[in-house]
Amino acid sequence: MSDTGIGASVKRVEDLRFLTGNGNYTDDINRPGQSHAWLLRSPHAHAKINAIDTSKAEAAEGVLAVLTGADMAADGVGGLPCGWQIHSKDGEPMAEPAHPPLAVDKVRHVGDQVAIVIAETRDAARDAAELIEVDYTVLDAVTDMDTALAGKTLVHDDVPNNRCFDWEIGDKDAVDEAFAKADKVVSIDLSNNRLIPNAMEPRAAISDFDRTTGRYTLYTTTQNPHVIRLLMGAFVLQIPEHKLRVVAPDVGGGFGSKIFHYAEEAILTWAAAKVNRPIKWTAERTESFMTDAHGRDHETHAELALDGDGKFLGLRVATKANLGAYLSTFGSSVPTYLYATLLAGVYTTPAIYAEVQTVFTNTVPVDAYRGAGRPECTYLLERLVTKAARETGLDPAEIRKRNMIQPDQYPYQTPVALQYDCGDVPASFESALKAADYDGFEKRRADAEKNGKLRGIGISTYVEACGIAPSAVAGALGARAGLYESAQVRVHPTGSVTVYTGTHSHGQGHETTFAQLVSESFGIPADQVEVSHGDTDQVQFGMGTYGSRSLAVGGPAILKACNKVIDKAKKIAAHIMEADVSDIEFADGKFTVAGTDKEMAFGEVSLAAYVPHNYPIEEIEPGLDENAFYDPLNFSFPGGAHICEVEVDPDTGDVEVVNFTAVDDVGRVVNPMIVEGQVHGGLAQGVGQAVLEGCVYDDDGQLLTGSYMDYTMPRADDLPSFSVATQSVMGASNPLEVKGVGEVGAIGSPPAVINAILDALAPLGVEDISMPATSHKVWQAIQASSVRQAAE
Amino acid sequence: MYQFNYQKAGSQDDAVSAAGSAEDPKFLAGGMTLIPTLKQRLAQPSDLIDLSGIDGLAGVEDNGDSITIGAMTRHVDVANNDTVKSKIPALAHLASHIGDPQVRNRGTIGGSLANNDPAADYPAAVLGLNATVITNKREIAADDFFDGMFTTALEEDELITAVKFPVPDKAGYTKFPNPASRYALVGVMVAQTGGETRVAVTGAGQDGVFRASDIESALSGNWSADAAKGVKMSDADLNSDIHASAEYRAHLISVMASRAVEAAG
Known part of the structure; x- marks a missing residue:
């Protein structure tokens, strides 16, 4: 067995180039004859465009072209499509208002694209953009969901009440029955704060058109180049696949925000043919804040019915989800099938009903962001269950234990469509309680009190569905695409290997992890394997990276292709060693004939495949190069337990996260070091959501948190040294037995933090706090509570 | 940023005369506020006069x-x-x-x-x-x-x-940072110098830095953290924004002043 196979903490092959500044990002690429673009964006959240006068800009020095939505419409350019169809309760399909890449009649959020200026330099383009005169009639803006649903101001004139759809899942009658017989009903109202993703690399693109071949090339910061080629080629620009190459080179973080097909990609590609020059565009950080799809933004009312023993009988959920100004690529799936199908959580709640209304507002479109729907679901459940513990007098750990799905109940059919394949949350929960010294907490609380601090402990247990997705299931739920993955394993003559994967790595370390899969399969060192991804001219096809799918869906495709290689290699080895193929065994990189000392190394067989002098040529073809597609049987279901401890300074409201313990079940671990890093990153984002990050719009739709001066990203000194561990039940839905790790940290952690803060503040009578629980908000809650208590 | 003329002054006189002959000059010291402002096109000076070449200004x-x-x-x-x-x-x-x-x-x-x-x-x-x-x-x-x-x-x-x-007899500075920018949401310098007590507050006032006379009075008679903390500051004329209400800033002034006194010893 190779020591770089599955389970080895192989050092990331990516790190040398990333850590020494030698990555090759989109903005690092320059094409001969390249021009530069600046996008003129709306300063208004909502306005009618009466006229656009581009004449002065066109006359400015160095300007090649100034193009508007009218120019795109004249060329028959289509709108940006949504990839997931949802039907309302009444069977009506969701409202899909037009989404032109450049605004035509109206602008609908601050930052909406109005015109593109293409010039010899970026500064010339930007200078000229200031000369464009847009005659706007400013309209009332609507940013708040309740106001939007009242329908006085319409974001899209053809969408009444700004409602995209009103969807439901679960058995309403069964839930009503459960509540009728309940001993106790606990209810909660909460919001899941809107987040701004902030990948380190801003979005960027370069478009190039070769008029001699009619071929377009787009370099872009995407998590899924083939999806962009399909969506943009087929739906927006009508360019067939063989005339369109999309390249996603090194991408500096995505977190979901680089899944979607963005307007700039289509505008640049279209414009490259108009000016017959390559065009580069790189977002400024301010543009990222106001054009990258935001995440979360839910308002929810939920009720939990319990019997006298604290057993959950039923759950009723009503959620409003903000979609922003337009339907983004997966905006409709996040608050529905990625959210409400997880409402059983880790519990045996027998009856669940949820309804979700989605709402257009004059804000940036909202779509998937690390966790996508599952953090919203987990936050709701774990806040509600903790509140139920307080109201029933049960310990928060005990109420969870009483309701948890037991290991012998898998596969577990939930009342909200999903069937969990396997898991053992009680075991990871016990480990987490032990690792966090849950039983010793009261002493730590007392010690903190001596120092004038309020200490609290909070629990979150969770399960999530990832490894997106079984195509048939996703299709039945409204997905307009298949969600399999592909791989090509090309063995070179001397036995080294190039793997082509349809997933895309933008920080996850696939180039290392996937090489380990091949190392394990072929018994060769991982450094003999190169992983290629991101270029539609090199990689056959693929659905990209999101929903913690790369290893769970892309990994088995690689494994399948490896097995095809081994099957063929066995036939070659059998021929050369003059044995029956059924007697050929392959292990540790060697083909042997059972019962003999005959053997051939992997590289000897591969050489024979490409130098087929002594070869079964009538039976098999030369070469050793195999393709495979893999579609999973089910989602995979990571789960686990997160426990947080905080100390609150009652004088300032300042919250310090002092301990964080995570025990996650992520299935088989291929590279423990990378898994640990993924959990750390997810926890940082989860703690960020809980105490630091929050997008704020004013009533006029201006983005008040439009820069790092006002939007708080988590920094290293905001975080404790995490205690993380994996405790896994091997996955049952794919042959690698992996589950997914990219999102678990961000899914499980926010409610643990908030539950800890509320535990710390409980002695002061504080019962609720919203995310982000900033020091300001915590102080206000303490003040309000002391005023209330004084009045009582 | 917009175009501007860059001039590197060799002396104080050079700098002043360059400024005098420019249409809309700006002196450039470290540039930690000015450069980001220019990059965001929020300022459009005709000339930047760089002071870094002038001898004797540092130390x-x-x-x-x-x-x-x-x-x-x-x-x-x-x-x-x-x-x-x-x-x-x-x-x-x-x-x-x-x-x-x-x-x-x-x-x-x-x-x-x-x-x-x-x-x-x-x-x-x-x-x-x-x-x-x-x-x-x-x-x-x-x-x-x-x-x-x-x-x-x-x-x-x-x-x-x-x-x-x-040189003061005692002084202490404590800052409660804005969580995003880490500028002072409230920063308080307390000092006793030759019998005079001064308390200056940054980050909180609508008109910028100011002296908190109530806390100065309290500390003059009783240099202690409790004396500072006991002062209830008025929230009139204090900033209110998405990060902190005027009321919260008023409260933090007393708390930061008390911690600054502790730090001063």
Whole structure:
């Protein structure tokens, strides 16, 4: 067995180039004859465009072209499509208002694209953009969901009440029955704060058109180049696949925000043919804040019915989800099938009903962001269950234990469509309680009190569905695409290997992890394997990276292709060693004939495949190069337990996260070091959501948190040294037995933090706090509570 | 950024005369506020006059009962200076908590004071320690220097050359940072110098840095953390924004003042 196979903490092959500044990002690429673009964006959240006068800009020095939505419409350019169809309760399909890449009649959020200026330099383009005169009639803006649903101001004139759809899942009658017989009903109202993703690399693109071949090339910061080629080629620009190459080179973080097909990609590609020059565009950080799809933004009312023993009988959920100004690529799936199908959580709640209304507002479109729907679901459940513990007098750990799905109940059919394949949350929960010294907490609380601090402990247990997705299931739920993955394993003559994967790595370390899969399969060192991804001219096809799918869906495709290689290699080895193929065994990189000392190394067989002098040529073809597609049987279901401890300074409201313990079940671990890093990153984002990050719009739709001066990203000194561990039940839905790790940290952690803060503040009578629980908000809650208590 | 003329001044006189002949000049010290402002196209000066080539504007001088710090002295050099650390440790502490390491290695005391950002740290030091701002024309007492946010007593052709800090008997600075920018949401410098008690507050006031006279009175008679904390500050004339209400800032002033007293010893 190779020591770089599955389970080895192989050092990331990516790190040398990333850590020494030698990555090759989109903005690092320059094409001969390249021009530069600046996008003129709306300063208004909502306005009618009466006229656009581009004449002065066109006359400015160095300007090649100034193009508007009218120019795109004249060329028959289509709108940006949504990839997931949802039907309302009444069977009506969701409202899909037009989404032109450049605004035509109206602008609908601050930052909406109005015109593109293409010039010899970026500064010339930007200078000229200031000369464009847009005659706007400013309209009332609507940013708040309740106001939007009242329908006085319409974001899209053809969408009444700004409602995209009103969807439901679960058995309403069964839930009503459960509540009728309940001993106790606990209810909660909460919001899941809107987040701004902030990948380190801003979005960027370069478009190039070769008029001699009619071929377009787009370099872009995407998590899924083939999806962009399909969506943009087929739906927006009508360019067939063989005339369109999309390249996603090194991408500096995505977190979901680089899944979607963005307007700039289509505008640049279209414009490259108009000016017959390559065009580069790189977002400024301010543009990222106001054009990258935001995440979360839910308002929810939920009720939990319990019997006298604290057993959950039923759950009723009503959620409003903000979609922003337009339907983004997966905006409709996040608050529905990625959210409400997880409402059983880790519990045996027998009856669940949820309804979700989605709402257009004059804000940036909202779509998937690390966790996508599952953090919203987990936050709701774990806040509600903790509140139920307080109201029933049960310990928060005990109420969870009483309701948890037991290991012998898998596969577990939930009342909200999903069937969990396997898991053992009680075991990871016990480990987490032990690792966090849950039983010793009261002493730590007392010690903190001596120092004038309020200490609290909070629990979150969770399960999530990832490894997106079984195509048939996703299709039945409204997905307009298949969600399999592909791989090509090309063995070179001397036995080294190039793997082509349809997933895309933008920080996850696939180039290392996937090489380990091949190392394990072929018994060769991982450094003999190169992983290629991101270029539609090199990689056959693929659905990209999101929903913690790369290893769970892309990994088995690689494994399948490896097995095809081994099957063929066995036939070659059998021929050369003059044995029956059924007697050929392959292990540790060697083909042997059972019962003999005959053997051939992997590289000897591969050489024979490409130098087929002594070869079964009538039976098999030369070469050793195999393709495979893999579609999973089910989602995979990571789960686990997160426990947080905080100390609150009652004088300032300042919250310090002092301990964080995570025990996650992520299935088989291929590279423990990378898994640990993924959990750390997810926890940082989860703690960020809980105490630091929050997008704020004013009533006029201006983005008040439009820069790092006002939007708080988590920094290293905001975080404790995490205690993380994996405790896994091997996955049952794919042959690698992996589950997914990219999102678990961000899914499980926010409610643990908030539950800890509320535990710390409980002695002061504080019962609720919203995310982000900033020091300001915590102080206000303490003040309000002391005023209330004084009045009582 | 927009186009501008870049000029590197060789002397104070050069700088002043270059400014005099330019249409809309700006002096460039460390550039830690000015450069981002230019990059965002929020300012369009005709000329940037770089002061970094002028000799004699950087450094710390020990005058016995006072310290003089050159206008172009970087924050990191104030934070690490042995004289400052031994004679006015509160000032070294303040300088060591401005921005981040990159900012501290570029930003200067003179630039910070001339800019007078209402959430910057140095204005609290100058006002709280009763420093004197020395320019190419005159000496300006701290109480006369700050004139509302981003506004000072400096005239158009006037350059800060140094700042003279009297050595206090006791001084302490405590900052409650804005969680996003880490500028001061509230920063308080408390000092006792030759029988005078001063308390200067940055980050909170609508008109920039100010003296908290109620806390000064409380501390004059009773130099203790409790005395400072016991003062209920009025929230009138305090900033209110998405990060903190005026009420919260008022509360934090007392708390930060009390912690500054503790730090001062």
